[in-house]
Amino acid sequence: MKEYTAVPHYLVELYTPNAAWRALPAESRQQFLNGIQAAMGDLSSLGVEVLALSETDGGIDRASEHRFLGIWRLPDAHVRDALLAGIKASGWYDYFDHVNAAGDAGGFATHLASLKLA
Numbered sequence: 001m002k003e004y005t006a007v008p009h010y011l012v013e014l015y016t017p018n019a020a021w022r023a024l025p026a027e028s029r030q031q032f033l034n035g036i037q038a039a040m041g042d043l044s045s046l047g048v049e050v051l052a053l054s055e056t057d058g059g060i061d062r063a064s065e066h067r068f069l070g071i072w073r074l075p076d077a078h079v080r081d082a083l084l085a086g087i088k089a090s091g092w093y094d095y096f097d098h099v100n101a102a103g104d105a106g107g108f109a110t111h112l113a114s115l116k117l118a
Contacts (some may be wrong), residue, residue, distance in 0.1 A: 006076040008105040011083065013098060014056070014066035021095035036090060045077035050081060066099070077104075 021029070043050075051071040056064055074080040080102055092098065106114075 008101055009074045009080045010028075010105065011070075011074060011080055012066050012101045013070040013072075013087075014064050015070075015096040016065070016070070018069040018097050020096060024095070032091070032095070034099050036092070039086060039090065043083070048079060049073040053093040054109070066097070068096075070086040087108075 024032070049072065051073055053070050054068065056066055056069050072080075072083065074083065084100065087093070
């Protein structure tokens with residue numbers, strides 16, 4: 001019997017607070033963020049790793065206009081999709097202009113071959 005091996009997946013988020021976030025009173029912002037923090041506690045049990053959550057560096061060449069980034073390593077696409085569903089359900093997209101990029105743990109040679117065919 002062939003053993004199943006999960007392929008790690010990565011999720012990159014870029015986001016900026018929008019007008020709805022800026023209009024929230026400080027207490028409402030804190031309440032929302034407390035809910036996010038509570039939900040994050042269970043992620044490690046699913047194999048989710050936070051690689052980076054930070055402000056972006058606007059001083060680099062061709063910098064994104066987004067203010068913040070998140071980089072996640074996930075054990076497989078199912079967990080990635082569950083994380084994305086949780087982000088959406090939290091109301092996050094109501095308060096942040098947000099884009100996602102996701103992919104598996106490909107290598108350099110595979111990537112160059114994909115670019116050749118693009």
